[in-house]
Amino acid sequence: MEIIHVSAECYPYAKAGGLGDVVGALPKYQNHLGHIAKVVMPMYRTKFLYDNEWELVHQGGQQFGLNWFHYSVIKEKSNKLGFDLFLVDINGLLDREKIYGYDDDAERFTAFQIAVCDWINHWQNKPDVIHCHDHHTGLIPFMMQYCFAFENLRNVSPVFTVHNAQYQGWLDWSHYHFVPTYDGWRWGLLEWDKKINPLASAIKCSKKVTTVSSSYLEELKVSANGLEKLFEYEQGKCVGILNGIDNDVWNPSTDEFIPENFDASTVTDGKLASKKELCNRFQLDVEKPLIVFIGRLVGEKAADILPEAIRSSIFEYNGNVNFLVLGSGEPEVESELNWLKLQFPGYVNIFIGYSEPLSHLMYAGADFLLMPSRVEPCGLNQMYALRYGTVPMVRSTGGLLDTVIDFGDWQGFGIRFNNATPEDVKHAVGRAIDLFYNKKNLLFWMREFMMNIDHSWDTSAKQYIELYEEL
Ligand code: ADP
Numbered sequence: 001m002e003i004i005h006v007s008a009e010c011y012p013y014a015k016a017g018g019l020g021d022v023v024g025a026l027p028k029y030q031n032h033l034g035h036i037a038k039v040v041m042p043m044y045r046t047k048f049l050y051d052n053e054w055e056l057v058h059q060g061g062q063q064f065g066l067n068w069f070h071y072s073v074i075k076e077k078s079n080k081l082g083f084d085l086f087l088v089d090i091n092g093l094l095d096r097e098k099i100y101g102y103d104d105d106a107e108r109f110t111a112f113q114i115a116v117c118d119w120i121n122h123w124q125n126k127p128d129v130i131h132c133h134d135h136h137t138g139l140i141p142f143m144m145q146y147c148f149a150f151e152n153l154r155n156v157s158p159v160f161t162v163h164n165a166q167y168q169g170w171l172d173w174s175h176y177h178f179v180p181t182y183d184g185w186r187w188g189l190l191e192w193d194k195k196i197n198p199l200a201s202a203i204k205c206s207k208k209v210t211t212v213s214s215s216y217l218e219e220l221k222v223s224a225n226g227l228e229k230l231f232e233y234e235q236g237k238c239v240g241i242l243n244g245i246d247n248d249v250w251n252p253s254t255d256e257f258i259p260e261n262f263d264a265s266t267v268t269d270g271k272l273a274s275k276k277e278l279c280n281r282f283q284l285d286v287e288k289p290l291i292v293f294i295g296r297l298v299g300e301k302a303a304d305i306l307p308e309a310i311r312s313s314i315f316e317y318n319g320n321v322n323f324l325v326l327g328s329g330e331p332e333v334e335s336e337l338n339w340l341k342l343q344f345p346g347y348v349n350i351f352i353g354y355s356e357p358l359s360h361l362m363y364a365g366a367d368f369l370l371m372p373s374r375v376e377p378c379g380l381n382q383m384y385a386l387r388y389g390t391v392p393m394v395r396s397t398g399g400l401l402d403t404v405i406d407f408g409d410w411q412g413f414g415i416r417f418n419n420a421t422p423e424d425v426k427h428a429v430g431r432a433i434d435l436f437y438n439k440k441n442l443l444f445w446m447r448e449f450m451m452n453i454d455h456s457w458d459t460s461a462k463q464y465i466e467l468y469e470e471l
Helices: 018-032 045-049 105-121 140-147 148-153 174-180 184-189 197-204 214-218 228-233 264-281 305-315 331-343 354-363 379-385 400-401 420-437 438-453 457-470
Strands: 002-006 036-042 052-065 067-076 085-087 128-135 157-162 208-210 238-240 290-294 322-327 346-351 366-370 391-395 415-417
Touching: 002 018, 002 105, 018 036, 018 128, 018 457, 036 105, 045 174, 085 105, 105 140, 105 148, 105 174, 128 140, 128 457, 140 148, 140 157, 140 197, 148 366, 157 197, 157 264, 157 331, 157 457, 184 197, 197 228, 208 214, 208 457, 214 228, 214 238, 228 415, 228 438, 264 290, 264 322, 264 354, 264 438, 290 354, 305 322, 305 331, 305 420, 322 354, 354 379, 366 379, 379 391, 379 400, 379 438, 391 400, 391 420, 391 438, 415 420, 420 438
Parallel strands: 002 036, 002 128, 036 085, 128 157, 157 208, 208 238, 290 322, 290 366, 322 346, 366 391, 391 415
Antiparallel strands: 052 067, 067 085
């Protein structure tokens, strides 16, 4: 079977969050299963682009509103990623340094989707499935079926994965001309709540829709940023498939970003080496439990409660705990965290920014990983933490609910709490401190147990193939 993944992110070429991890791993595992999976992305000016060799595979052009654009498609030459990676270049629109965050993002990603459809429309042998990820690719299922220019794609099955329904790519109807000419009777398939809504359109027009965990699918029927009724109505074609993790990239026994590699049998010494490096670098105390947070500093991740939760925990537990935060996001949260670092040197440190190497070192060196998320469709951080023997402290929501069992329950290995509030986090911190100082044997057992849990893509990649086969 031939599957084309279309996405705005793909690790290691361009990643802003979990979407990049998924699209960088799933195709590789699908290829391992004997299928042909490829990835198509916009061309951004990332380091990976300049560090690798590319060949030109196609050039074309399409109407875009009143204008015409030219595009070219290049392919990574070495195939070292485990799948073919194609980049679509549209001069002036896609070749920028950041992935998102430009005023003309809607225009950029719509032009990208048109170019992708136009290119595949020219293929002699069509793929079996075009698998689109999140709203940046949400207009493709509609275009494949109803735009006159792409009628060679009518027999290809569109599949769509919702990684995050908070962002939907809304477009005002005044931009209707962005979408190439289509069967006018079908305009309703583009719309939700009086706007062109790419996420809603993808849910309506795809043959199958997946969400990145089963719990998230249930949550979307009651809370989906306005799309609850649509998820309810379309539930027959929706299915939750839990994300996996790429065991080659996230492997403490081969990880190049940590000072000493380790496995379940050497976890105590291995983690200590990473913890020492972290504590040296961030002036923390290696004897104290180290709780870390890694992620976008936004409301979804409940980053706004971190400053108060950290402050009150330090007071409540007499400073017997250290915190380290890696992330960037809302300016108020960033400045509150920076202020906290000045108030509590030796107890708290913050790295504002994005650093893949530091994230690996933190998963390895931390004792606990905190995720108080309000919304967590799947969450990969907790799975990385498990792989590195770090106890996840999570709010019971979405994918966190599906992957973490509280240590108070049978064969539990994590800490769970119910509310995204400083009080609940403080209580969870108290339990972590108790584990660290008073229940060492249990903590050591938990580390070994967690490291042996298999969250690799093997199972989920098969589930996707079975889903395509139903089509
Ligand atoms: P999201 O909702 O942001 O996609 P996920 O848990 O699905 O959340 O995935 C987050 C991914 O992004 C993980 O690989 C995590 O390590 C990474 N990540 C998030 N913020 C940072 C950062 N500031 N530096 C390095 N990696 C980060």
